[in-house]
Amino acid sequence: MTMRPPADLGMPVDQIDTPALLIDLDAFERNLKRMADAAAAAGVRLRPHAKTHKSPTIALKQVALGAVGVCCQKVSEAEILVAGGIADVLVSNQIVGMPKLRRLAALARQARISTCVDDVVHVDGLELAASEAGAQIEVLVEVNMGGNRCGVEPGEPALALAQRIAKSKHLRFAGLQAYHGSAQHKRTAAERNAEIAQAADRARRTRDLLVQHGLPCPAITGAGTGTFMLEAASGIWTELQCGSYVFMDVDYARNLDDDGKPYQRFEHALFVLSTVMSRPADDRAVCDAGHKASSVDSGFPVVAGHDEAEYVRAADEHGLIRLKRPTNRLRIGDRIRLIPGHCDPTVNLHDWYVGVRADRVEALWPVAARGALL
Amino acid sequence: MTMRPPADLGMPVDQIDTPALLIDLDAFERNLKRMADAAAAAGVRLRPHAKTHKSPTIALKQVALGAVGVCCQKVSEAEILVAGGIADVLVSNQIVGMPKLRRLAALARQARISTCVDDVVHVDGLELAASEAGAQIEVLVEVNMGGNRCGVEPGEPALALAQRIAKSKHLRFAGLQAYHGSAQHKRTAAERNAEIAQAADRARRTRDLLVQHGLPCPAITGAGTGTFMLEAASGIWTELQCGSYVFMDVDYARNLDDDGKPYQRFEHALFVLSTVMSRPADDRAVCDAGHKASSVDSGFPVVAGHDEAEYVRAADEHGLIRLKRPTNRLRIGDRIRLIPGHCDPTVNLHDWYVGVRADRVEALWPVAARGALL
Numbered sequence: 133m134t135m136r137p138p139a140d141l142g143m144p145v146d147q148i149d150t151p152a153l154l155i156d157l158d159a160f161e162r163n164l165k166r167m168a169d170a171a172a173a174a175g176v177r178l179r180p181h182a183k184t185h186k187s188p189t190i191a192l193k194q195v196a197l198g199a200v201g202v203c204c205q206k207v208s209e210a211e212i213l214v215a216g217g218i219a220d221v222l223v224s225n226q227i228v229g230m231p232k233l234r235r236l237a238a239l240a241r242q243a244r245i246s247t248c249v250d251d252v253v254h255v256d257g258l259e260l261a262a263s264e265a266g267a268q269i270e271v272l273v274e275v276n277m278g279g280n281r282c283g284v285e286p287g288e289p290a291l292a293l294a295q296r297i298a299k300s301k302h303l304r305f306a307g308l309q310a311y312h313g314s315a316q317h318k319r320t321a322a323e324r325n326a327e328i329a330q331a332a333d334r335a336r337r338t339r340d341l342l343v344q345h346g347l348p349c350p351a352i353t354g355a356g357t358g359t360f361m362l363e364a365a366s367g368i369w370t371e372l373q374c375g376s377y378v379f380m381d382v383d384y385a386r387n388l389d390d391d392g393k394p395y396q397r398f399e400h401a402l403f404v405l406s407t408v409m410s411r412p413a414d415d416r417a418v419c420d421a422g423h424k425a426s427s428v429d430s431g432f433p434v435v436a437g438h439d440e441a442e443y444v445r446a447a448d449e450h451g452l453i454r455l456k457r458p459t460n461r462l463r464i465g466d467r468i469r470l471i472p473g474h475c476d477p478t479v480n481l482h483d484w485y486v487g488v489r490a491d492r493v494e495a496l497w498p499v500a501a502r503g504a505l506l
Numbered sequence: 507m508t509m510r511p512p513a514d515l516g517m518p519v520d521q522i523d524t525p526a527l528l529i530d531l532d533a534f535e536r537n538l539k540r541m542a543d544a545a546a547a548a549g550v551r552l553r554p555h556a557k558t559h560k561s562p563t564i565a566l567k568q569v570a571l572g573a574v575g576v577c578c579q580k581v582s583e584a585e586i587l588v589a590g591g592i593a594d595v596l597v598s599n600q601i602v603g604m605p606k607l608r609r610l611a612a613l614a615r616q617a618r619i620s621t622c623v624d625d626v627v628h629v630d631g632l633e634l635a636a637s638e639a640g641a642q643i644e645v646l647v648e649v650n651m652g653g654n655r656c657g658v659e660p661g662e663p664a665l666a667l668a669q670r671i672a673k674s675k676h677l678r679f680a681g682l683q684a685y686h687g688s689a690q691h692k693r694t695a696a697e698r699n700a701e702i703a704q705a706a707d708r709a710r711r712t713r714d715l716l717v718q719h720g721l722p723c724p725a726i727t728g729a730g731t732g733t734f735m736l737e738a739a740s741g742i743w744t745e746l747q748c749g750s751y752v753f754m755d756v757d758y759a760r761n762l763d764d765d766g767k768p769y770q771r772f773e774h775a776l777f778v779l780s781t782v783m784s785r786p787a788d789d790r791a792v793c794d795a796g797h798k799a800s801s802v803d804s805g806f807p808v809v810a811g812h813d814e815a816e817y818v819r820a821a822d823e824h825g826l827i828r829l830k831r832p833t834n835r836l837r838i839g840d841r842i843r844l845i846p847g848h849c850d851p852t853v854n855l856h857d858w859y860v861g862v863r864a865d866r867v868e869a870l871w872p873v874a875a876r877g878a879l880l
Contacts, residue, residue: 225783413654420602505509506524
């Protein structure tokens with residue numbers, strides 16, 4: 133059920149079939165290096181989030197540039213990453229149910245595996261599975277950084293869980309999962325500064341309480357593409373989990389930097405290549421990429437290089453483009469590059485990355501963990 | 507890269523791993539029969555839209571109940587449906603580019619294949635590909651029914667295209683694609699009545715003009731789950747393309763019927779089975795199905811059978827559920843059934859259907875055309 137790739141290696145870009153998930157390899161490699169350099173300069177570890185790209189190929193490139201390993205959200209993603217050669221994987225999520233726990237414990241005999249808990253139910257399940265498998269699993273206590281999703285509250289609740297982990301024979305207390313997801317997309321630098329300052333206070337209080345009770349935190353891990361410079365400079369976080377920086381998307385590009393200008397630390401490196409399939413009216417074009425090709429959960433894609441063209445409506449297999457002024461550049465058969473509204477779920481809709489450089493197809497990489505839900 | 511199925515045949519429902527795409531087989535079979543009966547009673551052909559289910563297994567069940575064939579939106583979907591035993595497939599979309607056109611023409615040597623055009627570019631491409639392959643392709647002129655997506659305007663523009671098809675040696679003029687997509691989701695019966703009355707006028711005028719010029723329309727095809735009774739009763743449409751009726755979703759269930767009550771002709775038969783993975787606060791549960799498991803393009807899923815629980819936020823792999831009053835029914839590890847906001851793109855996120863009846867897994871069907879983008 134893996135679909136055919138939309139291109140062959142060496143093919144000119146204008147022969148790629150559409151819709152296709154394109155990586156501009158030059159921009160992508162610059163993004164990889166910029167983040168690696170930023171983490172190194174700040175003296176923090178980098179553990180990129182592989183839920184963005186779902187690709188051991190890309191994860192290995194991140195590790196080659198200094199990343200200590202990767203994160204992911206599902207046990208099935210971790211299986212694919214370990215099988216693809218990644219030796220250190222954090223499942224930055226709560227894992228529930230013996231089938232998944234047993235698979236995680238089996239994986240912990242092949243690689244360094246860590247995961248998160250916010251309840252004793254998770255700790256006891258992990259201990260049982262690790263004990264059955266004769267494995268050791270590293271466990272982080274997830275602390276609510278203010279995003280109000282998962283995570284125990286800072287301080288005493290985190291201490292109680294950490295003590296439970298420390299007492300579990302086959303688990304090792306590895307520190308705090310301190311990710312503030314909703315801060316990533318606050319539009320102004322001032323808002324993001326305030327959110328991360330508050331999160332830093334939560335993480336610091338919890339860390340200090342644990343140290344007082346003889347439980348030092350080897351890792352305080354979190355941060356995303358929107359805020360990582362703040363966590364890196366805080367003196368609290370030891371590890372960054374940024375994911376989207378490899379590709380950038382429309383949503384992250386809406387963030388404003390300290391100077392009030394759009395956030396330009398990373399370049400758009402991911403595109404959905406699409407073909408104009410209908411031009412039913414002068415002010416309207418329809419392309420072959422709808423929301424089964426480019427996810428709309430964080431807004432519509434943007435048509436790169438065509439400021440006269442606005443993607444205004446998505447159906448399953450149609451993208452409706454309004455033309456603000458007459459153009460002869462968007463005829464039936466013409467190609468456009470869409471910058472996805474949100475890169476992670478867009479990647480998850482495709483089976484193949486088509487890596488392009490100098491107008492040629494240089495790479496075809498499977499989206500190996502596409503659809504890895506379990 | 508096909509993911510493992512989340513269940514085994516014969517397994518009790520409470521052992522299915524999550525997230526999983528569940529079909530309630532009893533409700534599903536009732537939906538299939540109700541639509542087949544309605545089309546038969548109205549004396550119109552039924553050609554269900556397979557973009558909803560992407561499954562030859564389900565398409566064959568529709569054909570067994572009298573459907574003349576199916577529609578789909580992509581050539582790659584048509585390839586999978588024909589390979590799965592469907593002998594008559596309409597690609598209800600414009601096909602652009604010789605690679606796709608050649609694949610379609612090759613398919614037309616194996617099955618009855620039809621498709622849509624709204625420009626001479628499409629007609630000439632189809633004729634070239636059909637001529638190369640020695641195939642015959644049936645071609646419908648898509649007419650804009652008022653939804654302002656694809657389609658020529660009614661009347662003269664449709665006539666000109668139909669004449670071009672009729673003159674093409676390897677094409678056969680098959681009638682009008684007359685689908686009014688945006689009418690499907692108008693909430694009140696009065697709005698839908700008005701939209702389809704207008705669409706009927708457009709289709710009738712075009713049909714009559716073509717007949718005057720010696721071009722009868724063997725098919726006038728369109729309609730969806732929201733409006734099909736109107737098209738069926740119109741005396742204009744000869745064929746219905748409903749898709750979502752097999753599963754129903756939250757969005758269609760928001761439509762109101764003539765009596766102002768919610769539209770209940772079909773039952774919810776598709777669910778995303780999910781596990782509560784975190785209960786960080788009394789008023790908050792987090793489940794393991796985010797927008798990579800249940801598409802949010804038409805709104806959030808609804809938690810079936812739990813009126814105290816509202817799905818209020820989706821992240822990639824987390825669903826945030828607000829609890830309106832205290833409950834002890836949603837503990838960590840408890841299972842919930844989510845009714846997807848929109849069934850078509852939700853199905854496209856999964857590799858397997860898990861068909862359940864009487865609390866057992868009775869069927870495992872691949873979502874064979876999942877990710878069929880080309």
